[in-house]
Amino acid sequence: xxxxxxxxxxxxxxxxxxxxxxxxxxxxxxxxxxxxxxxxxxxxxxxxxxxxxxxxxxxxxxxxxxxxxxxxxxxxxxxxxxxxxxxxxxxxxxxxxxxxxxxxxxxxxxxxxxxxxxxxxxxxxxxxxxxxxxxxxxxxxxxxxxxxxxxxxxxxxxxxxxxxxxxxxxxxxxxxxxxxxxxxxxxxxxxxxxxxxxxxxxxxxxxxxxxxxxxxxxxxxxxxxxxxxxxxxxxxxxxxxxxxxxxxxxxxxxxxxxxxxxxxxxxxxxxxxxxxxxxxxxxxxxxxxxxxxxxxxxxxxxxxxxxxxxxxxxxxxxxxxxxxxxxxxxxxxxxxxxxxxxxxxxxxxxxxxxxxxxxxxxxxxxxxxxxxxxxxxxxxxxxxxxxxxxxxxxxxxxxxxxxxxxxxxxxxxxxxxxxxxxxxxxxxxxxxxxxxxxxxxxxxxxxxxxxxxxxxxxxxxxxxxxxxxxxxxxxxxxxxxxxxxxxxxxxxxxxxxxxxxxxxxxxxxxxxxxxxxxxxxxxxxxxxxxxxxxxxxxxxxxxxxxxxxxxxxxxxxxxxxxxxxxxxxxxxxxxxxxxxxxxxxxxxxxxxxxxxxxxxxxxxxxxxxxxxxxxxxxxxxxxxxxxxxxxxxxxxxxxxxxxxxxxxxxxxxxxxxxxxxxxxxxxxxx
Amino acid sequence: xxxxxxxxxxxxxxxxxxxxxxxxxxxxxxxxxxxxxxxxxxxxxxxxxxxxxxxxxxxxxxxxxxxxxxxxxxxxxxxxxxxxxxxxxxxxxxxxxxxxxxxxxxxxxxxxxxxxxxxxxxxxxxxxxxxxxxxxxxxxxxxxxxxxxxxxxxxxxxxxxxxxxxxxxxxxxxxxxxxxxxxxxxxxxxxxxxxxxxxxxxxxxxxxxxxxxxxxxxxxxxxxxxxxxxxxxxxxxxxxxxxxxxxxxxxxxxxxxxxxxxxxxxxxxxxxxxxxxxxxxxxxxxxxxxxxxxxxxxxxxxxxxxxxxxxxxxxxxxxxxxxxx
Numbered sequence: 001x002x003x004x005x006x007x008x009x010x011x012x013x014x015x016x017x018x019x020x021x022x023x024x025x026x027x028x029x030x031x032x033x034x035x036x037x038x039x040x041x042x043x044x045x046x047x048x049x050x051x052x053x054x055x056x057x058x059x060x061x062x063x064x065x066x067x068x069x070x071x072x073x074x075x076x077x078x079x080x081x082x083x084x085x086x087x088x089x090x091x092x093x094x095x096x097x098x099x100x101x102x103x104x105x106x107x108x109x110x111x112x113x114x115x116x117x118x119x120x121x122x123x124x125x126x127x128x129x130x131x132x133x134x135x136x137x138x139x140x141x142x143x144x145x146x147x148x149x150x151x152x153x154x155x156x157x158x159x160x161x162x163x164x165x166x167x168x169x170x171x172x173x174x175x176x177x178x179x180x181x182x183x184x185x186x187x188x189x190x191x192x193x194x195x196x197x198x199x200x201x202x203x204x205x206x207x208x209x210x211x212x213x214x215x216x217x218x219x220x221x222x223x224x225x226x227x228x229x230x231x232x233x234x235x236x237x238x239x240x241x242x243x244x245x246x247x248x249x250x251x252x253x254x255x256x257x258x259x260x261x262x263x264x265x266x267x268x269x270x271x272x273x274x275x276x277x278x279x280x281x282x283x284x285x286x287x288x289x290x291x292x293x294x295x296x297x298x299x300x301x302x303x304x305x306x307x308x309x310x311x312x313x314x315x316x317x318x319x320x321x322x323x324x325x326x327x328x329x330x331x332x333x334x335x336x337x338x339x340x341x342x343x344x345x346x347x348x349x350x351x352x353x354x355x356x357x358x359x360x361x362x363x364x365x366x367x368x369x370x371x372x373x374x375x376x377x378x379x380x381x382x383x384x385x386x387x388x389x390x391x392x393x394x395x396x397x398x399x400x401x402x403x404x405x406x407x408x409x410x411x412x413x414x415x416x417x418x419x420x421x422x423x424x425x426x427x428x429x430x431x432x433x434x435x436x437x438x439x440x441x442x443x444x445x446x447x448x449x450x451x452x453x454x455x456x457x458x459x460x461x462x463x464x465x466x467x468x469x470x471x472x473x474x475x476x477x478x479x480x481x482x483x484x485x486x487x488x489x490x491x492x493x494x495x496x497x498x499x500x501x502x503x504x505x506x507x508x509x510x511x512x513x514x515x516x517x518x519x520x521x522x523x524x525x526x527x528x529x530x531x532x533x534x535x536x537x538x539x540x541x542x543x544x545x546x547x548x549x550x551x552x553x554x555x556x557x558x559x560x561x562x563x564x565x566x567x568x569x570x571x572x573x574x575x576x577x578x579x580x581x582x583x584x585x586x587x588x589x590x591x592x593x594x595x596x597x598x599x600x601x602x603x604x605x606x607x608x609x610x611x612x613x614x615x616x617x618x619x620x621x622x623x624x625x626x627x628x629x630x631x632x633x634x635x636x637x638x639x640x641x642x643x644x645x646x647x648x649x650x651x652x653x654x655x656x657x658x659x660x661x662x663x664x665x666x667x668x669x670x
Numbered sequence: 671x672x673x674x675x676x677x678x679x680x681x682x683x684x685x686x687x688x689x690x691x692x693x694x695x696x697x698x699x700x701x702x703x704x705x706x707x708x709x710x711x712x713x714x715x716x717x718x719x720x721x722x723x724x725x726x727x728x729x730x731x732x733x734x735x736x737x738x739x740x741x742x743x744x745x746x747x748x749x750x751x752x753x754x755x756x757x758x759x760x761x762x763x764x765x766x767x768x769x770x771x772x773x774x775x776x777x778x779x780x781x782x783x784x785x786x787x788x789x790x791x792x793x794x795x796x797x798x799x800x801x802x803x804x805x806x807x808x809x810x811x812x813x814x815x816x817x818x819x820x821x822x823x824x825x826x827x828x829x830x831x832x833x834x835x836x837x838x839x840x841x842x843x844x845x846x847x848x849x850x851x852x853x854x855x856x857x858x859x860x861x862x863x864x865x866x867x868x869x870x871x872x873x874x875x876x877x878x879x880x881x882x883x884x885x886x887x888x889x890x891x892x893x894x895x896x897x898x899x900x901x902x903x904x905x906x907x908x909x910x911x912x913x914x915x916x917x918x919x920x921x922x923x924x925x926x927x928x929x930x931x932x933x934x935x936x937x938x939x940x941x942x943x944x945x946x947x948x949x950x951x952x953x954x955x956x957x958x959x960x961x962x963x964x965x966x967x968x969x970x971x972x973x974x975x976x977x978x979x980x981x982x983x984x985x986x987x988x989x990x991x992x993x994x995x
Binding site: 052055057061082086087088089090091094095097099102103104105106107108109116117120121152154165168 | 794891892893895896897898899900901902903911914915988989990991
């Protein structure tokens with residue numbers, strides 16, 4: 001192998017009105033021909049800016065490459081003139097992005113967009129370019145590629161669009177592909193398809209791939225080597241297996257430990273304390289020292305350089321793992337936190353707190369009052385389950401499966417089309433206003449996006465205390481204030497945070513505010529709708545620990561909605577799997593993860609990337625897209641993607657049956 | 671796509687029906703309309719007779735039905751003061767208004783697009799700053815004051831252009847008298863320039879800002895980076911990939927502005943003694959000559975609806991997401 005890309009001491013700054021952002025602060029890395037290099041790190045670590053610098057796609061101003069060199073295939077990228085640069089982009093290096101919904105131009109056909117690049121870099125006729133475009137779509141697994149050429153982007157699903165992006169990226173045989181979070185916006189089963197395509201194409205074209213991601217599972221599966229970045233700097237470069245088995249930098253150690261599933265279940269997750277530092281005002285010395293368990297005085301003064309501490313292991317730390325004594329390493333272990341004692345009622349004695357009976361929710365989508373056929377989206381299609389007191393029940397499934405709608409129905413944020421929700425023995429829908437009001441107090445919700453779920457014009461105090469204004473008639477002012485302070489403390493914030501506005505907080509802190517808002521009325525039941533999926537891994541662990549602590553402290557019952565199966569496994573007692581608004585499998589967590597019986601559950605579990613490069617992957621890759629909930633297939637909804645489907649499945653919808661005590665599944669062939 | 675346009679057409683008909691109800695009710699603004707048709711000293715019997723003659727004694731829905739039937743045929747009755755059919759009076763003035771609106775809009779669009787695009791691509795440059803200051807000033811100064819200044823400086827001091835009045839252009843064109851049209855084209859345009867600038871300056875300023883912000887937004891979107899990453903040259907990135915997307919909101923606003931220029935140009939018409947429909951309607955309102963008001967309102971609404979239909983069709987060309995839904 002020979003070096004294809006060599007970045008040396010790269011510094012990129014953004015000159016903003018608030019100050020200078022040192023987005024990339026002395027990054028050196030290299031990529032061999034045909035190698036997949038994973039670049040991982042949390043948001044703001046500079047991974048995307050580094051990648052875009054390679055193609056000189058940094059918006060200037062405000063951005064500027066102030067220092068360093070980028071050599072690609074013996075070319076000095078930073079010295080290319082305009083013509084050379086245009087030939088370099090798309091010809092030598094190409095790129096795919098995270099968001100397939102916005103990375104294709106909505107006003108041009110797929111054909112226009114594919115042939116544009118081909119014609120720019122190859123001296124061929126338009127007809128030949130179209131032929132090539134069709135061939136590329138074939139390669140990326142797009143069915144009936146020729147017809148698809150005339151489609152516009154909005155007519156394709158997210159997974160299809162990402163295939164088009166890949167087709168576009170490989171159209172001119174580039175030597176390197178930069179994939180910036182290529183599957184983050186996709187569902188797991190679609191992600192599995194895209195990753196497989198990337199692997200196949202890589203071996204076919206012998207491309208180097210720079211894979212940028214925050215998902216340690218995806219890296220483990222795809223990369224040969226990994227670069228770990230933190231606050232604009234590279235902190236560790238390792239071969240993939242070494243990294244997961246023997247991380248040397250304290251940040252890498254922390255990151256790997258904070259993935260749910262890396263510690264034993266029911267334990268608290270390991271947490272990297274604090275938040276990612278502000279790039280406008282980086283600490284002196286090592287940028288990680290404020291969050292590091294092993295920081296010394298030296299770390300505050302001197303920046304650690306990236307050095308090879310042992311063969312193939314480049315680490316930027318004065319106190320990397322092998323240099324530490326055993327005692328020092330023990331600090332790490334104890335900080336993992338005590339195993340929390342499960343002091344809740346034993347499983348047999350639990351009583352159902354929340355019951356969902358045959359819940360149906362249909363949304364009407366129609367043109368307008370003048371017609372346009374009205375269509376019905378079957379968001380939730382007859383779902384039943386119950387959640388016991390003190391239990392964590394999880395709903396998993398891909399987008400459009402109805403998990404969020406179910407959650408909203410359970411706290412009275414939507415009116416069901418059919419069925420009912422029972423909270424603490426009381427039916428919610430059809431009950432008197434007075435009863436509903438009381439039940440609303442018992443059932444609260446935590447939202448996914450900590451940015452849009454808090455009103456930016458309200459002070460934290462008002463946001464958290466709002467529930468008391470509605471339900472706290474019996475409380476005096478003093479009492480209310482005390483309650484707010486108590487709740488704020490219980491979620492790990494301080495009373496001095498109360499007079500501030502949401503924009504002054506980080507994502508993790510905002511999510512704490514959201515949790516405090518849900519807790520203020522002392523509810524019994526909380527719906528947690530993807531509460532950690534917008535957060536970085538290290539912050540995610542903090543919030544998950546908090547949720548667990550609170551649950552035990554207040555004997556809360558959770559409905560946990562998530563798409564991340566590792567997180568679900570970590571937190572839940574029982575899990576239900578939804579597909580197109582129907583429950584396809586429901587079981588105790590260990591039973592479901594250990595012995596999934598429904599073909600969809602099996603595929604879902606196998607599609608989720610494991611943060612372990614050694615993991616054997618006998619993956620079931622589902623073909624096709626999730627059908628539209630407007631026009632679900634006849635019979636079993638899953639049959640269009642199922643390898644066991646027969647004629648019976650097209651005719652008859654399977655019922656949810658108890659196949660062993662507490663384990664339910666709906667499939668004709670189990 | 672045909673269904674989309676069909677639906678828009680249907681909507682337009684409903685809008686026109688709504689307008690007709692409003693226009694119909696104008697007649698009742700100053701109480702019993704019978705008194706508009708009799709003189710002050712009319713006897714009780716004369717009033718009753720007129721009321722019956724005019725049909726004002728009949729139930730309101732019958733009166734509206736009759737109004738609607740007339741309106742569809744362009745018949746809004748006779749003007750009280752002029753004695754001529756109201757629609758005819760309005761139509762006589764209408765070409766002047768259309769001409770002025772067209773020139774105002776032309777100025778507003780033809781300069782706004784390049785200025786806005788340039789300002790966006792050269793963001794934070796002197797050009798950008800200068801354009802934005804110009805746009806700010808253009809939106810802040812009142813049109814009539816700007817018109818007066820144009821008259822004073824360009825017309826009176828420099829004596830470059832005529833300051834009032836109009837030479838008909840549209841009428842000979844519509845009658846097919848091309849000879850007359852071409853011979854008066856020069857003079858006609860000279861008369862149009864100052865009122866055109868005065869009525870277009872506000873839209874020009876707003877559109878420049880709109881094009882700039884719309885362009886900036888689009889230039890920050892992923893598919894622009896995709897295009898750049900493909901190796902597309904910057905000029906083509908801007909003109910091919912960004913421009914069409916950025917025009918979608920601009921078309922909406924321009925469509926609305928044409929409507930305002932048609933109906934809301936009364937002040938400019940007054941400043942430049944422009945014989946347009948705005949002045950006629952104001953006059954008619956003051957004189958309680960409500961038939962003219964009705965004819966004017968319905969005609970303007972009709973044009974407004976037509977222009978919005980055109981905008982909708984333009985959308986389908988600009989944005990395939992509408993075409994295929």
